[in-house]
Amino acid sequence: MAFLDENPAIGFPLVAGLGLLVGSFLNVVILRLPRRLEWQWQRDSREMLGEPDAYDPPPPGIVVERSHCPACKRQLSWYENIPLFSWLALRGKCRTCKTPISIQYPLVELLTAVLLVACVWRFGFGWQGFGACLFTCFLITLSGIDLRTQLLPDQLTLPLMWLGLIAAADNLYMEPKAALLGAIAGYLSLWTVWWLFKQLTGKEGMGFGDFKLLAAIGAWVGLNGILPTILLSSLVGAVVGSIWLAAKGRDKATPIPFGPYLAVAGWVAFFWGEQLVDGYMRYAGLA
Structure with missing residues (x-):
């Protein structure tokens, strides 16, 4: 190497x-x-x-x-x-x-x-590059499956999460605590949105696979990477989803797979999460 x-x-x-x-x-x-x-x-x-x-x-x-x-x-x-x-x-x-x-x-x-x-x-x-390649391959596969079937199989999301936690056990990208908190925050953040949306509308706004995918991403990007991932995925999803619905002539009730947007945002946060957070802090005058 x-x-x-x-x-x-x-x-x-x-x-x-x-x-x-x-x-x-x-x-x-x-x-x-x-x-x-x-x-x-x-x-x-x-x-x-x-x-x-x-x-x-x-x-x-x-x-x-x-x-x-x-x-x-x-x-x-x-x-x-x-x-x-x-x-x-x-x-x-x-x-x-x-x-x-x-x-x-x-x-x-x-x-x-x-x-x-x-x-x-x-x-x-080295090992960091190999781990990044592995993370990337999982995200590509999950995105492709979600786009075709609107499924995010546990057979992929759960191993991806465990691999991130295992990598953190050796401090490959971050400390174990940060990875564990990232996985927990990733799952709970989308689960909370799903629960509130269901209480208000009686409908389920997203699938459980999205919670697990963000938990898996959280294990790789850590707690500090969760917020950029959520913000980027929501922004990209809103823009691309709106364009897709308009191009296809569909109404807003048409289900749109959210996994690819999470994957893109998670990959960006994995590469440049710290820079994104630092840049936002400086822009907001908090650093």
Whole structure:
């Protein structure tokens, strides 16, 4: 790792290439994990209700099954699975049936590569950089799943929180107390908003996954990073959400996934949370 720190001209391209490969795997998780969870929930429901088992083969696994075209079901060759470049070479269409391939694939791969390079640029090629890359990959995956399904699975949010607390146990980014308080404050802050909104309107304004995601982010950014995360996510959510509703011709009652806004704000707070707080304090004349 010291060699890469001393030779970033070698390290950055290596991380970028690795980021493309990791982004390809994140696409698989984004697309397959919700289907696996739904299949398992249906099986569990039938078992709890005492209903007979129906023939319901499981969806493709996340690791074992090879990638295939969703339209014609043909398994893809190795040269059709090269991250980003295969999509460009195929011009965004299946080689056999010419069905358009979702632009999600190259976007997630490219985004992952860029953000992982940003992680090692900010934190270096050691454990801090590795942890930042891990945090980033979780946020990308959760954002993709929430955008597609409006779900934030416990299978991702809870491990992300525990990883943040484990990192704090070794003072990787902050002290354990700050990480623990950040996780608690993250959960309680959104839970309080949800509870008050439900008491006033009788409706649930957000899902429990949002509470857990902010708790997980809090474990990584600490107590001081929670306020910038909430403010940034609310601002971005209000602006982007309004534009999206207007473009789609939807009314304000249309549910909008809040997870991606929390993820973006949490990533920014993780990188520059202290600078944001210090800048606000100076601007407000409190420092």
